[in-house]
Amino acid sequence: MVVLVIVLALFFDFTNGFHDTANAMATPIATGALRPKVAVAIAALLNLVGAFLSTEVAKTISGGLIREGHDGVQITPVMIFAGLIGAIMWNLVTWLLGLPSSSSHALFGGLIGAAIVGAGFGSINLSVLLSKVVFPALLAPLTAGVVAFLATRIAYAITKKKQRSGFRYGQIFTSSLVSLAHGTNDAQKTMGVVTLTLIAGGFQATGSGPELWVIVICALAIALGTYTGGWRIIRTMGTGLTEIEPGQGFAAEAATTATILASTHLGFALSTTQVASGSVIGTGIGRKGASVRWRTAGRIAIGWVITIPAAAAVGALASWISLAGLPGIIADAAAAIAVIVWIFVYSRRNHVGANNVHIEPTAFVRPKKKRKSTRSGEVRP
Amino acid sequence: MIDWFSFFVVFAVSIVAACGVVFLFSLGLRLASVRTGWRRPAGIGCFVLCGLLILYGVYLIIPSLH
Numbered sequence: 001m002v003v004l005v006i007v008l009a010l011f012f013d014f015t016n017g018f019h020d021t022a023n024a025m026a027t028p029i030a031t032g033a034l035r036p037k038v039a040v041a042i043a044a045l046l047n048l049v050g051a052f053l054s055t056e057v058a059k060t061i062s063g064g065l066i067r068e069g070h071d072g073v074q075i076t077p078v079m080i081f082a083g084l085i086g087a088i089m090w091n092l093v094t095w096l097l098g099l100p101s102s103s104s105h106a107l108f109g110g111l112i113g114a115a116i117v118g119a120g121f122g123s124i125n126l127s128v129l130l131s132k133v134v135f136p137a138l139l140a141p142l143t144a145g146v147v148a149f150l151a152t153r154i155a156y157a158i159t160k161k162k163q164r165s166g167f168r169y170g171q172i173f174t175s176s177l178v179s180l181a182h183g184t185n186d187a188q189k190t191m192g193v194v195t196l197t198l199i200a201g202g203f204q205a206t207g208s209g210p211e212l213w214v215i216v217i218c219a220l221a222i223a224l225g226t227y228t229g230g231w232r233i234i235r236t237m238g239t240g241l242t243e244i245e246p247g248q249g250f251a252a253e254a255a256t257t258a259t260i261l262a263s264t265h266l267g268f269a270l271s272t273t274q275v276a277s278g279s280v281i282g283t284g285i286g287r288k289g290a291s292v293r294w295r296t297a298g299r300i301a302i303g304w305v306i307t308i309p310a311a312a313a314v315g316a317l318a319s320w321i322s323l324a325g326l327p328g329i330i331a332d333a334a335a336a337i338a339v340i341v342w343i344f345v346y347s348r349r350n351h352v353g354a355n356n357v358h359i360e361p362t363a364f365v366r367p368k369k370k371r372k373s374t375r376s377g378e379v380r381p
Numbered sequence: 382m383i384d385w386f387s388f389f390v391v392f393a394v395s396i397v398a399a400c401g402v403v404f405l406f407s408l409g410l411r412l413a414s415v416r417t418g419w420r421r422p423a424g425i426g427c428f429v430l431c432g433l434l435i436l437y438g439v440y441l442i443i444p445s446l447h
Contacts, residue, residue: 147395
């Protein structure tokens with residue numbers, strides 16, 4: 001059981017990495033500041049480094065969303081297992097649809113679903129859910145959007161047109177910072193899950209930090225995921241929301257970096273994915289002549305709203321099946337593997353990779369034509 | 382329930398930091414593109430300041446430096 005949870009946790013780490021490549025690297029790829037392969041390689045390396053830099057593991061898996069500990073629920077490996085299945089499924093579905101969505105919200109959602117089935121509704125801390133997840137989800141894109149809007153205005157007011165290609169060099173640095181920050185935050189989550197599972201299984205002393213091998217494999221999993229690159233999400237963020245010029249890319253990345261660093265160090269946690277998406281939209285509004293595809297933005301927003309319920313539903317289902325004991329757990333694992341394989345096979349039908357990550361410029365002007373030509377390169381609205 | 386004060390601090394700091402970096406980098410691009418007189422060194426000075434801000438960001442990210 002413990003081995004199964006660790007394998008799933010690593011796979012979640014992998015999907016987390018490839019889901020979030022877009023946050024840092026979508027805009028430099030879109031503006032041509034970095035070639036796609038180079039961009040994901042830099043992001044992967046920085047995620048790897050970042051994972052080793054900070055190994056302070058969270059005290060609770062769910063960040064207080066579930067009443068854990070002595071007076072609350074004991075989170076069992078089976079619950080973590082079901083929660084991880086929910087989170088992985090949702091990450092893969094959003095990747096297939098090309099939607100940037102928060103991996104941590106998916107993990108919380110899956111765990112919530114599993115906890116409701118395993119321990120009832122009373123195990124969920126609703127006020128923490130509101131103040132830590134729901135309100136920040138509204139505020140993050142707004143904040144980043146306003147910051148990116150102002151930054152774009154400043155950049156375009158100061159520079160003349162022919163000087164703006166220089167922003168490409170700046171983009172490399174700002175997007176690298178986002179990657180590094182991501183590595184220090186997100187690899188931690190999986191290390192926490194694995195360590196708490198080992199503790200719950202009695203393989204490790206209570207209150208001890210992650211073992212070295214846990215740190216190494218978590219770092220490798222997230223770096224590998226990042227290098228594999230969620231090209232569908234990169235395409236949505238880089239070219240699907242708005243047209244991005246180097247000046248806008250630099251402004252958006254600066255806004256993302258500043259907002260994430262400020263939020264982690266001044267005690268108001270915001271989701272990286274939501275900040276990055278907000279920045280891209282803000283910079284689209286900020287440049288004269290650029291337009292934002294609000295339909296795509298709306299789809300992303302809907303994705304954010306249903307992330308937690310959807311992951312919770314899958315987590316709850318997996319948890320309910322696992323109540324049947326060992327056969328249930330085997331059935332869960334088999335079903336999860338089947339769905340994962342199916343999603344990968346299905347995604348092959350219209351492959352999006354480093355070579356076709358850019359939408360043709362004409363497609364931006366006439367989105368209808370593009371939808372016909374690539375059939376389902378973009379999801380039907 | 383929701384900590385509005387820390388939210389506004391985050392909001393303000395984000396605006397100042399992001400706009401500051403973008404302002405410096407843009408000014409650097411504008412000044413450094415002219416090759417004559419004081420402008421080019423001034424532009425490079427802007428880039429250096431920008432680099433320092435980015436290094437400060439790296440410092441913030443790496444916990445063992447605190």
